[in-house]
Amino acid sequence: MEGKKRLVVLGGGESGVGTAILAKQKGYEVFVSDKGPIKPKYKRVLLNHEIDWEDETHTEEKILNASVVMKSPGIPDKVVLVQKIRAMHIPIVSEIEFAAQYANATIVGITGSNGKTTTTMLTYHLLKDGGLHVGMAGNIGDSFAQMVAEQNYEDYVLEISSFQLDDIETFKPHIAVITNITPDHLDRYNYQFEKYIEAKFRITKNQTQEDFLIYDADDEVITEWLEKNKVKAKLLPFSITKKVEEGAYLEDNTIITNIDNSIFTMSTDTLKLEGKHNVKNAMAASTVAQLLKIRKQTIRESFETFQGVEHRLEKVLKIQNVQYINDSKATNVNSTFYALDSVSTQMVWIVGGVDKGNDYTSLLPLVREKIKAIICLGIDNSKIIDVFGAVTDELVEAGSMIEAVREAYRMAEPGDTVMLSPACASFDLFENYEDRGRQFKEAVRKL
Template structure:
């Protein structure tokens, strides 16, 4: 019996353990932190051996195969030990893909991947397909393969998950865009991070498809220098493309092998240029898998977006409060500010991942009337924007940040939480940060 060791007892770890046990592995789960009760119960009910708050090397280094959760860095000493011994270390996405014959749509990128994954799933489900949504969003892919395997999956995939693949091959891959993010995990070298994202296409053949943002110079330059095997289907809001999706006179045009769809943009449920691109990417997938045009159009019109992503919370005294807590990097905040069309009080800050805020300068000058910093170290934000914005203040709790924003905002303004940073300095995660914002707004 082969021994499968799972490092990390969260969603992807426990899902892998359940699938591994089903497929006849001797499974052991090890988590350096505490395992949540709901995951413990799954392990106990499935009769899977586990430990928490430690990694017992004698129980780990005898593995035949190791699945490492995405949160554990590749350079962790234990991972180095395993690799030195020649033990294969893979990601959940790789492991689960070995046990399903489903058609896989893999979606990655620095921003927009959650919305694009949800939208793709929404259209395909409305089109009557037996499709699951998993990966970096919702249930683990492995758990779905074990319990309720589908004909097709829309998978949101992070660069960390792609770092641990060997044979994984989506039939349709999407790269929404690539901007500097998580550089602390990539030796602070942007090209390492780009290479990691492009692993999504590394096993594709000419029978597969890569859908990508043709307006993104990083993606274009990489493809020029590192051609892929798959068929390229670009999308663009700046130029016409021969095969793929583009914008013409307020309509989305999708052309694939002379199959032509045209859809007006004025009824799209989601606002902003970036969501136009997400809609193009998802609609291109739908066109490839032969979903009816009417279904695609209706799905784009009735789609409810991801929570914590430009989510309108409440309007109080004619001031709109918007929760964009999912903006954990500068580029996501760029999109948020770009979509604002009223004077904005901007709540920003958190755990900085090596951010360069200069790209936001034109938008801040044009749209931001006040900045409320919410983080333990706001030095870089104050240094960048201190001379541009008249009002800039530091806070260390969400309640204070929201109260001060209310005092500064006038009728017709917006208060935008779009932190451009990770949340771990003051919050459990970005969801916790967004929930606290919504609660604080409701308490005003």
């Protein structure tokens, strides 16, 4: 790849601009092209680095002469321009792939349908507290490529989505984590769950016997795939239902991790995070920390100071003894299942958005047991109404977050919980899930 000097970046967001900066530093001629508008903050960065760019158009003659193309993860393969690039046999890489070749560092790569952000932030917290010179990037926060260009960390913890894994060829994390695999983004994978599973397992495809794959041994999708496919990396499972020889398991509310006959134990009471899924996230993170030789006492102390992730089961306020929880990051059914399962009170549930091929039926037992009212917050709520209309006392539609929160305030009684856990993407009414979560918190504070 060293001799290929013209890099075209499709998409002028965080990953695209970061890749452009790194490529320029490495001697590439760089051109950034975005079919939509590039945000002013990114335009300023491109101008400061004297990088050529365009937005609200794709000029094909400036793109199809590339030696290599970096495609932002949000752009699907079915886009005509992407198909033209592939037809001309121009290599398409992801930001993760491009940046990793220049990062002389230990990489921890974390993927999964749910829990990957919490696990990434928790792992980073443990490693940083343990004294490692570590950066956190990928699908979270800053661009990995820009970090490689400007920070030169010795270790990286990367949150990696299936979209980012789609365009890797040589990328190899030393430690890979798969938190779980449940149906998500099926609209991107022709509604074939198998293709989505394959995308997730690309995280381990280039690993060797010197590397590690940490995974949820309670997840049937993962364990079935591993039974049928050979993985070179050393397998380190974690489980809350059974004892494992090497890896992590739960016994009498104690997390026990065994790596190379080094035993680490920690009470689940140490965790500030609630719910079974967070016990699993803690198991994955502590396994990484042990592999990277963080002191056991440091790991325990770090768990006590970890505050959790914004927009993930985030307690906002208690008003008239009603707890308001922001779980805007729940963009799929499985994530919402965890959220509803973690609360013991009766709930008013705010749900809806852009459906990604969701099957809501797994939520029916929880809805029957815990949900007293549903507020649909999306442009098209017909599927949610069809599934839940007959099993809840009250179901209404809201056209804005302010309206949804006011309805919830009207419906909730002392002792209840109001939960925003949409199970859907946010792009119909909001910029992204962060915008949706912030609007929820703002509306709650104005009550």
